[in-house]
Amino acid sequence: MINLFKIAIRNLIRYKRRTLLTASLITIGVIFVLVFVSITGSFKSMMIGQITDSMLGHLQIHRKGYVASIDNLPLNLNMKPKAYTKIATVLSATPEVETFSPRLKFGGMFSNFTETTNIRLNGVYPEKEFQTVPLLASRISEGKRGLNRGEILIPILLAKGLKVKLGDTVVIVATNADGSVNGKQFIVSGILESATGPGGRDGYVHIEDAAEVLRMSEAEISEVAVRLKDFSRLSSAVRQLESKTAGDVNKEGRPLFEVHSWEQLSPFFNIARMIDVMTFFIKIMLIAIVLISIMNVMIMAVYERIREIGTIAAIGTLPGRIRSMFIIEGFCLGIVGAATGVLLGAAVILIVNFVGIRFDFGQQQGLLLKATLQPADLLTVSVIVIIVAVAASLQPAIKASKMEPIEALRHV
């Protein structure tokens, strides 16, 4: 085997320029794929992080039917305190769960005493909310990073539109579950930067204030946002929670709760899917580059060495060994291209990070992209290149091994 490699490497060196060109083509392909995978992957992770850590949480639990009507923020589909206690018990007993935050969501009217507009509000326990969606605090562009009773965090667009400043008193008026209307004054304690996605332009009040506005003796819960210890275990956590809550059924025997991952709640998931599809097609392009370039080189190698093939076949080299010689040649070419591409690709990514790429996403501006390369990506790209290189060598190698020595020896 070592000798087959020796012969293959020497044959590659023998045609230096051609080997260099082919290896360069593969290298450029690998660099391109790695940089693309790294940047898009990092962009995707970053945006998922932004969405889950600034408003959605990794997953949410609602009363069955709530998500389908979420645009109306229906108060009649809230969980009763007893039902929430069950959910809280399940979540506390689930080791994958790091923390969770119950929310009372409602729509109301926002007034600065001269103008009035509508607003969507989340009643939250501030400490739990800031733990569950840790980037929420960083969205507070003005004011203190916290929330006490009697205070409200309002979205920046609303503050600008109604010219509301920190410390101003505003009124929230909301329709209660029984149809009556109630109002309460709040002090503006913070202005929130918008975030893309559902809930990205909501305001925040303390949950007990929300219950007071809605005239609830005890706060009902619209949704429970959940943060996991390990985001990569999202699917298994969703399945686990679904099975744990499946036993809770209503009078008709239907499940009382529903568990949704962020993917089911945010339209960004479709963008993430598109990124994955684009990455897939970029990898297909790499496969095409490697396949065509190596096949081309190997076909030429076989054609140029017909007499040599005839000679080694005549002196007794078995067809399988002749086949191996050419396959190993393609394999070595693939290894060289992949290794060089990985090294240079990593260098390009370092440079990209050194230069720093900033971009805007929705209302969020100047986000700094940190391109990272996962070992799994390096491995996948390298394995693809090597497998395709071997596959591309197969046809020419088989052709070489099937040559009749007598005809090959006659070749001029």
Next chain:
Amino acid sequence: MALIKAQNITKDYQTEDVVVHALQEVDFEIEPASFVSFVGPSGSGKTTILNLIGCLDKPTAGNMRIADTEVVGLGRKESAAFRGRHLGFIFQDFNLIPVLTVYENIEYPLIMVQNIAPQERKERISRMLAAVDMAGQAHKYPHQISGGQKQRVAVARALVTNPALVLADEPTANLDSHTAYAVIGLMKKMRDDFGTTFIFSTHDTKIVGEAEVIFRLEDGRLTAKEIKGGQGHD
């Protein structure tokens, strides 16, 4: 017992319009350790007969037994294995592998064909390099040595596997007269030292003059067998 026994060997080639009878009902026997030459004008069937003995081609009809093996019925892989075990080849254009050194060219069949252990391999190659007087050039590549030296390396490569039979198709055609005699002398010495049978196809009078058994071919038929120092027949 004969090393090669050929009976009624016929070889036809089908061209677009006509059938060419390259060999017609040829019979011959070759004894071990002989120095044999097939001679005849171009198109007489010399190379065809060498290709058949070398298991590189199959006769249209007839039987051929080499080293106690009926070779006509061998499949592709079996033919290759048989060649690797029993035959050595010397080509008109030397056909050394350009990416391998002199040493590695001689080593090639021992590794790739016969899987000989490293120590024995080393000993055999050293012996061959000394025998063909190429020990000093062992690490040179084929493009760094002369035509005569290349043919000596080819002789060493053909003999290093200890074959019963070495086939040489016009081995001196690309060599000057002096070198050609040297190579013939070398092959004869190898025959004497190792008991290997050498079979040539040639119209080089130098080789014909050195051959101990001469088969004359004409239009695909064996017209004469001459034995030096013995009786010939038409």
